[in-house]
Amino acid sequence: GENVEQHPSTLSVQEGDSAVIKCTYSDSASNYFPWYKQELGKRPQLIIDIRSNVGEKKDQRIAVTLNKTAKHFSLHITETQPEDSAVYFCAAGGLNDYKLSFGAGTTVTVRA
Amino acid sequence: KAGVTQTPRYLIKTRGQQVTLSCSPISGHRSVSWYQQTPGQGLQFLFEYFSETQRNKGNFPGRFSGRQFSNSRSEMNVSTLELGDSALYLCASSFWREPRTDTQYFGPGTRLTVL
Numbered sequence: 001g002e003n004v005e006q007h008p009s010t011l012s013v014q015e016g017d018s019a020v021i022k023c024t025y026s027d028s029a030s031n032y033f034p035w036y037k038q039e040l041g042k043r044p045q046l047i048i049d050i051r052s053n054v055g056e057k058k059d060q061r062i063a064v065t066l067n068k069t070a071k072h073f074s075l076h077i078t079e080t081q082p083e084d085s086a087v088y089f090c091a092a093g094g095l096n097d098y099k100l101s102f103g104a105g106t107t108v109t110v111r112a
Numbered sequence: 113k114a115g116v117t118q119t120p121r122y123l124i125k126t127r128g129q130q131v132t133l134s135c136s137p138i139s140g141h142r143s144v145s146w147y148q149q150t151p152g153q154g155l156q157f158l159f160e161y162f163s164e165t166q167r168n169k170g171n172f173p174g175r176f177s178g179r180q181f182s183n184s185r186s187e188m189n190v191s192t193l194e195l196g197d198s199a200l201y202l203c204a205s206s207f208w209r210e211p212r213t214d215t216q217y218f219g220p221g222t223r224l225t226v227l
Contacts, residue, residue, distance in 0.1 A: 001171075034215065043202065043218040044155075089155060098167040099145065100216060102155040 002027040004092050006103025014111050019077040021106045023090035026071065030092040033066060033073045034100070039086045047088075048075070080110045114139065116205050116219035124225045130191040133222045137184050137205030144186040145216060146178060149200040158201075161186055162208060190224075198226045 003026040013019050025033075034049035050057045050064045050073065057064050061080075066073040077084055087107050091100040117136045125131050137144050146158040157170040161180035178188040184205075190197055200223050204216035 036218075043220050046215055046217070049215065091155075098143070098160045098162070099157045099170070101157065102147075104154045 002030055002092055002094070002101035004090060004101045004103045006090050006106055008106060009104065010107045010109070012109045012111060013080050015080060015082060017080055019075075019080055019084070019108055019110075021075045021088055021090065021108075022072060023074070023092075023103050024070075024072040025092040025101075027092070027094065028068075028071065029094045030101075032093040032100075033064070034091050034093075035062075035064060035075050036089045036091065037086045038089065038105075044089060077108075080108075082110050082112055084108060085110045116203060116217055118201075118203055118219040118222050120222060121220065122223045122225075124227065125193050126227050127193055127195060129193050130189060131193060131224060132187055132189045133201055133203075133224075135186045135188075135203035135205075135219055137186070137203075138217055141205035141207050141217075142184050143206045143208040143214075143216075144180055144184065145204045145206075146186070146188050147202045147204065148172075149202055149221070150198075155202070158188065193226045195226050197224065199224060 006023045031052035036044035037047045038044040048062050061078045063076040087105045089105050090103040093100045119134045143162045145160040148156050159169045159178050164180045175191045180186045200221045202221045204218045206214040206216045
């Protein structure tokens with residue numbers, strides 16, 4: 001089955017700096033890669049996703065890049081703000097396995 | 113549209129008991145997935161249902177089961193509860209347009225505590 005590894009497990013950044021989280025996956029059949037943000041006590045919320053037919057996608061301060069050859073994808077948050085503090089999960093899914101495999105999560109703390 | 117809802121939100125059970133959790137997907141969504149979230153294991157896939165059929169199942173023992181009704185609402189059942197079953201159980205729904213994987217929207221979860 002799919003195995004998703006996520007690094008780092010914790011990340012502390014100064015407000016205004018950038019944050020980068022990296023994930024690798026094992027199944028070359030995976031073609032859908034969402035990122036979820038989970039604040040304490042709340043449900044995971046999709047913040048951005050990318051499919052294998054594109055290499056990069058941006059949405060305001062958030063961007064995701066995908067390297068299918070190397071089987072890794074990354075989340076970039078620019079100009080971080082205190083409200084960006086949360087746990088971020090990457091995930092990978094395939095066309096026909098009808099499930100998402102999640103990374104272990106990255107706890108991001110933005111210091112004011 | 114109303115979001116994914118789950119009931120109950122909190123549940124306390126004792127070892128050996130069984131429990132049933134319910135999930136109502138976003139209106140029009142036909143796929144419902146269940147995940148178990150624990151601090152040690154993270155988010156782990158339990159199973160996925162589409163049009164009342166289980167299409168995939170994760171690596172959980174047979175004590176974990178589920179079903180989906182014709183209105184797409186889903187239930188999961190855990191029998192003979194163990195202490196290790198204490199977790200946040202999340203369901204997620206998606207529209208699912210074949211063959212493309214669609215966005216999954218999560219419910220608030222059911223916090224199960226087994227004593």
